[in-house]
Amino acid sequence: MNINGLEKTKTFSFDRSHSAKVLFKRPDKFREIEDLSKHNRTLINTGSNLSYSPLGFYKDSISVKLKKFNRIIDFNLKKKEITVESGITLSQLLNFTLLYDLWIPQLPGYPFITIGGAIASDAHGKSCALHGTIKNSIKEMTIFHIKNGWLSLSEKENKEIYNLTIGGIGLTGTIVNVTLKLEEFKNKNFITYKTKVNSVNECISEITKKSKEKDSFVYSWNMAENLKSLGKGFVFQNKINDDNVENFKFIPEEKKNKFLPFLPIWNKLTLKTANWIFYYLNNSSNHFQEDDFTSVIFPFYGKEAYFKFFGKKGFYESQLLISENTIEDFFDEFKFIYKKFNPTISLFSVKNMRGTQEFLRFEGNKICVTFDFINNKKNILFMSELDKICVKLKIIPSIIKDSRLSKKIVEQCYPEYSRFRDLINNYDKKRIYKSEISQRLEI
Numbered sequence: 039m040n041i042n043g044l045e046k047t048k049t050f051s052f053d054r055s056h057s058a059k060v061l062f063k064r065p066d067k068f069r070e071i072e073d074l075s076k077h078n079r080t081l082i083n084t085g086s087n088l089s090y091s092p093l094g095f096y097k098d099s100i101s102v103k104l105k106k107f108n109r110i111i112d113f114n115l116k117k118k119e120i121t122v123e124s125g126i127t128l129s130q131l132l133n134f135t136l137l138y139d140l141w142i143p144q145l146p147g148y149p150f151i152t153i154g155g156a157i158a159s160d161a162h163g164k165s166c167a168l169h170g171t172i173k174n175s176i177k178e179m180t181i182f183h184i185k186n187g188w189l190s191l192s193e194k195e196n197k198e199i200y201n202l203t204i205g206g207i208g209l210t211g212t213i214v215n216v217t218l219k220l221e222e223f224k225n226k227n228f229i230t231y232k233t234k235v236n237s238v239n240e241c242i243s244e245i246t247k248k249s250k251e252k253d254s255f256v257y258s259w260n261m262a263e264n265l266k267s268l269g270k271g272f273v274f275q276n277k278i279n280d281d282n283v284e285n286f287k288f289i290p291e292e293k294k295n296k297f298l299p300f301l302p303i304w305n306k307l308t309l310k311t312a313n314w315i316f317y318y319l320n321n322s323s324n325h326f327q328e329d330d331f332t333s334v335i336f337p338f339y340g341k342e343a344y345f346k347f348f349g350k351k352g353f354y355e356s357q358l359l360i361s362e363n364t365i366e367d368f369f370d371e372f373k374f375i376y377k378k379f380n381p382t383i384s385l386f387s388v389k390n391m392r393g394t395q396e397f398l399r400f401e402g403n404k405i406c407v408t409f410d411f412i413n414n415k416k417n418i419l420f421m422s423e424l425d426k427i428c429v430k431l432k433i434i435p436s437i438i439k440d441s442r443l444s445k446k447i448v449e450q451c452y453p454e455y456s457r458f459r460d461l462i463n464n465y466d467k468k469r470i471y472k473s474e475i476s477q478r479l480e481i
């Protein structure tokens with residue numbers, strides 16, 4: 039439906055836990071972004087709307103969709119810098135920079151995510167133990183705020199707004215363009231090594247050891263179907279393959295399986311079967327294999343069926359940052375509530391993370407643990423018990439991934455929640471930029 043140049047569409051969060059009929063505006067001129075004030079409504083920015091949480095829409099806001107702002111504005115090979123519009127996707131960006139053996143290493147795992155969305159969520163990639171989050175690759179940005187106008191942001195200019203914008207979940211205005219600091223990246227092929235682990239403890243010590251090695255991306259895949267096999271699995275290590283100098287293949291700019299239907303296939307039994315098949319296939323194959331760029335950096339590309347198999351009800355993800363000295367306590371408490379609720383977990387994975395936690399950013403020198411759950415009552419109860427463990431052990435749960443988190447939990451887990459809220463309220467006195475999540479978290 040079209041209303042005054044706005045498109046009304048029912049939209050969902052990526053985990054499908056939230057939906058709303060939302061008014062979208064797809065500007066392709068600066069003036070159209072400036073003109074949004076005439077609608078007299080609250081706004082929120084949207085990239086590809088691939089966030090698990092409802093960060094890019096709200097029933098009463100206009101979603102400003104930046105997909106047409108996807109141009110490369112400037113490229114300086116000597117300085118290794120590129121200026122792009124924020125709606126450019128990761129694949130569009132990399133298909134240009136990799137031709138010059140350059141990239142940014144903090145790449146979230148799906149090629150159609152936009153640079154604006156990655157910055158506003160302070161995204162990280164597989165190599166986060168080495169490269170931290172995308173914050174480390176930003177030089178400067180230009181944003182437009184409906185009341186505060188055009189602003190240039192960097193460490194030197196408007197530093198406070200710059201800091202609020204990175205991981206600022208779209209609340210400081212529209213990031214229109216950004217200059218990124220590129221890094222050299224010559225060889226675009228990888229070798230993936232795997233090591234079998236039999237328990238959570240073994241997995242964590244293997245990851246900690248391997249993450250210290252130069253130029254390698256380390257993460258795990260673990261079983262969680264019952265307490266007996268919890269943590270059994272493999273630690274994977276991607277290393278650059280210096281022996282394979284084959285030209286790099288372009289990264290797909292469109293989905294492979296566009297029309298996959300939602301099929302509610304995942305349940306305890308099917309997950310158990312799928313996980314054991316995966317386990318035995320890995321156990322019986324070589325301990326290393328050659329991999330190309332897309333399969334290592336964008337592991338979910340071509341595997342969209344995993345998400346569709348949760349059916350229309352979708353799923354929940356819990357991603358947690360846990361300090362090394364509380365990880366054992368965490369898993370003790372985790373096992374205790376597991377016994378009580380017997381949750382259905384479809385994914386359990388561990389990696390290391392590097393950075394300094396500030397505002398609502400998911401960062402820190404900690405261990406990053408991820409679980410996916412089928413969306414059902416028992417699992418939601420289990421997750422609310424997990425919330426209590428997070429508060430008790432000072433664990434940071436991801437707002438970007440877990441669409442269920444309440445204000446109470448976020449306030450208790452993020453030491454800088456109030457500072458972020460107050461600074462946003464001071465900067466945007468009329469609180470024009472609002473999403474479903476900002477409303478729930480009372481920011």
Ligand SMILES: Cc1cc2nc3c(=O)[nH]c(=O)nc-3n(C[C@H](O)[C@H](O)[C@H](O)COP(=O)(O)OP(=O)(O)OC[C@H]3O[C@@H](n4cnc5c(N)ncnc54)[C@H](O)[C@@H]3O)c2cc1C
Nearest residue numbers: 085086087088089146147152154155158161162207208213
């Ligand atoms: C399959 C899959 C794998 C993923 N893997 C990872 C991963 O490995 N690591 C990781 O960190 N994340 C990961 N993510 C999460 C993803 O990186 C973030 O949710 C990201 O924000 C999505 O980008 P988007 O372009 O879809 O933005 P949207 O979902 O549309 O928006 C996300 C946020 O950014 C804001 N925003 C978007 N564009 C702008 C703009 N131009 N100006 C101001 N604000 C803006 C929105 O208001 C919103 O708050 C993954 C997501 C998926 C679906």
